[in-house]
Amino acid sequence: MANRRDSQFLWTPHLKSTLLDCSFVISSTNIDGTGISDLKKSGRIAQVLAKIADPISFDAEFVEDDIVLTVSSVAGLQVGMVIADADTPGNFAAGTTILSIDSGLSEITVSTPALGDSAASPGDAMTATIPAASYLDHSNVLAAGVIQVFFQDNYVKNLSGFNQIGAALGSPTNSFTNHSDYVITTVGSTTTAQWVAAGLPIGITPAVGVSFVATATAVMPGTGRAALTATAGSGITRIEVIGDPSKTISITGVNAGSYVLLQCFAASTKTQPADGSLINLSFYMNSASFGV
Amino acid sequence: MANRRDTQFFYTPHNKSTLLDCSFNVLATNASGITLLNASGRIASVFMHTSTTPAAGNPNPGTGVILVNFMDNYNRYLGGFANISAAPGTPTGSLTANAAYVIVTLGTTTTAQWHTAGVPAGITPAVGVSFVAAATAAVGGTGTATLTATAGSGIDHIELIGDPNKTIISSSAGGGYVLLQCFLGGVKTAPANNSVIRLGFYMNNSAQGV
Numbered sequence: 001m002a003n004r005r006d007s008q009f010l011w012t013p014h015l016k017s018t019l020l021d022c023s024f025v026i027s028s029t030n031i032d033g034t035g036i037s038d039l040k041k042s043g044r045i046a047q048v049l050a051k052i053a054d055p056i057s058f059d060a061e062f063v064e065d066d067i068v069l070t071v072s073s074v075a076g077l078q079v080g081m082v083i084a085d086a087d088t089p090g091n092f093a094a095g096t097t098i099l100s101i102d103s104g105l106s107e108i109t110v111s112t113p114a115l116g117d118s119a120a121s122p123g124d125a126m127t128a129t130i131p132a133a134s135y136l137d138h139s140n141v142l143a144a145g146v147i148q149v150f151f152q153d154n155y156v157k158n159l160s161g162f163n164q165i166g167a168a169l170g171s172p173t174n175s176f177t178n179h180s181d182y183v184i185t186t187v188g189s190t191t192t193a194q195w196v197a198a199g200l201p202i203g204i205t206p207a208v209g210v211s212f213v214a215t216a217t218a219v220m221p222g223t224g225r226a227a228l229t230a231t232a233g234s235g236i237t238r239i240e241v242i243g244d245p246s247k248t249i250s251i252t253g254v255n256a257g258s259y260v261l262l263q264c265f266a267a268s269t270k271t272q273p274a275d276g277s278l279i280n281l282s283f284y285m286n287s288a289s290f291g292v
Numbered sequence: 293m294a295n296r297r298d299t300q301f302f303y304t305p306h307n308k309s310t311l312l313d314c315s316f317n318v319l320a321t322n323a324s325g326i327t328l329l330n331a332s333g334r335i336a337s338v339f340m341h342t343s344t345t346p347a348a349g350n351p352n353p354g355t356g357v358i359l360v361n362f363m364d365n366y367n368r369y370l371g372g373f374a375n376i377s378a379a380p381g382t383p384t385g386s387l388t389a390n391a392a393y394v395i396v397t398l399g400t401t402t403t404a405q406w407h408t409a410g411v412p413a414g415i416t417p418a419v420g421v422s423f424v425a426a427a428t429a430a431v432g433g434t435g436t437a438t439l440t441a442t443a444g445s446g447i448d449h450i451e452l453i454g455d456p457n458k459t460i461i462s463s464s465a466g467g468g469y470v471l472l473q474c475f476l477g478g479v480k481t482a483p484a485n486n487s488v489i490r491l492g493f494y495m496n497n498s499a500q501g502v
Contacts, residue, residue, distance in 0.1 A: 010302035011497070013311045013334045018298065042298070137412065141390040141424060148424070153294030159313045159333065160490035161374035237450045241377040242440055243394035244420030244488065251414035255294075259412075261392050261422040263378065266478055268443035284313065284492060287294045 007204040016288035023280040025224040026273045030082045033133035046150040047135040061123035065113045074103045091116045144272035145264040157286040158245040166278030167233035172225035176214035182226035184210045190224025234277035236264040307498035315399035315490040318483045323347035356474040362467035368496035370479040371432045377488035378440035387425040395421045401435025416482040447474040468490035
């Protein structure tokens with residue numbers, strides 16, 4: 001690490017100013033229902049929630065007692081999704097989930113048998129929904145672009161904050177263009193020497209998430225892949241706070257559940273960040289109820 | 293408050309780095325161009341453009357410009373950051389499920405009614421509290437809340453004007469200052485009234501060392 005003998009502290013006018021932080025990736029299709037993934041919460045963050053992807057619509061054919069349904073498409077379906085029959089809601093018990101998916105046969109296996117028959121081909125209109133995650137008594141029902149950050153502790157005042165946004169990625173490839181910037185998505189069988197030949201600086205270990213500038217227009221050997229960032233980046237230009245965060249960072253009687261609500265914008269429009277966008281948030285708090 | 297014994301300091305390479313901060317609400321109809329200044333972070337005053345007679349000390353800067361006066365002098369401007377809260381929309385007592393609201397008036401609405409509306413248990417209902425509506429329903433009582441304005445604060449970033457290192461050391465008795473300006477889509481723009489702006493200034497307070 002930085003081999004410096006920095007003995008200087010950062011001074012502030014406040015009695016116990018504290019800098020909290022977290023980072024996460026927007027993942028609206030994460031089956032855990034948080035709307036995010038890869039949460040780094042060592043900066044005293046309890047949980048982060050963001051919008052869940054909208055339900056997937058498809059058609060399904062089945063008869064009573066079936067647990068294997070023939071579906072019109074498995075695109076977007078995930079094990080763990082909760083299914084519902086939009087045509088005849090009583091055809092499935094509430095909370096029925098997808099147990100497995102056979103994309104070759106266009107079939108899904110569900111957790112409870114059908115309670116009735118579907119209509120004839122193409123069958124009943126169905127939806128599959130990612131179950132919302134909960135934190136304490138908060139269920140994830142957030143609108144597009146809204147992010148809710150829960151803290152492990154209570155604070156007196158939100159002094160300020162800042163954020164950093166990382167672009168979502170495009171399609172992985174092993175065919176690189178000289179001088180273009182890439183992010184490793186799969187290390188695969190590509191050797192370190194081959195990554196270095198592609199442009200990875202010597203001394204940097206190839207790993208998912210590593211960025212580098214390609215040093216030649218060439219096809220990289222092995223199964224390793226990297227991607228350009230998405231053309232539109234994260235799709236957002238800023239993150240604003242909703243309301244006065246100093247009013248929601250302290251919970252009466254307990255030391256969990258305080259939060260800040262934020263919302264993302266592209267220009268003047270509230271916008272959901274692209275899936276795969278990396279968001280780093282920092283919260284500059286005052287943790288002492290006396291002094292300034 | 294956070295019952296943690298954080299014994300970790302924030303190390304920097306600088307001899308006496310100092311983090312100053314302030315928050316204020318934009319209000320062009322106020323003589324200082326702002327209101328509700330929280331200056332406990334060693335800020336003397338903040339001024340923005342006003343549509344009325346400027347307050348003493350307010351040079352009435354152009355649209356979107358922010359003048360921050362410090363209580364003291366500093367040696368070097370190391371960096372800074374801004375945090376912006378969206379301006380409120382129209383207050384209503386009728387909420388839509390899952391939308392994020394901010395309390396505008398408490399009115400006669402009871403704490404229990406606010407909690408039913410979506411304010412989490414343990415959060416004291418107060419003006420400025422944000423919450424996610426639990427249902428599509430009327431709040432009850434005369435309390436109101438608002439969605440944030442559709443365009444939020446109406447700005448997308450704040451930039452420095454000039455080299456702040458040249459203005460944070462004042463030769464007069466007062467402290468130094470920094471001028472900033474707000475932008476939306478590459479155009480200098482005034483933040484919407486009642487947007488809240490929180491600024492952090494990372495300063496070097498020592499002429500020795502680095």
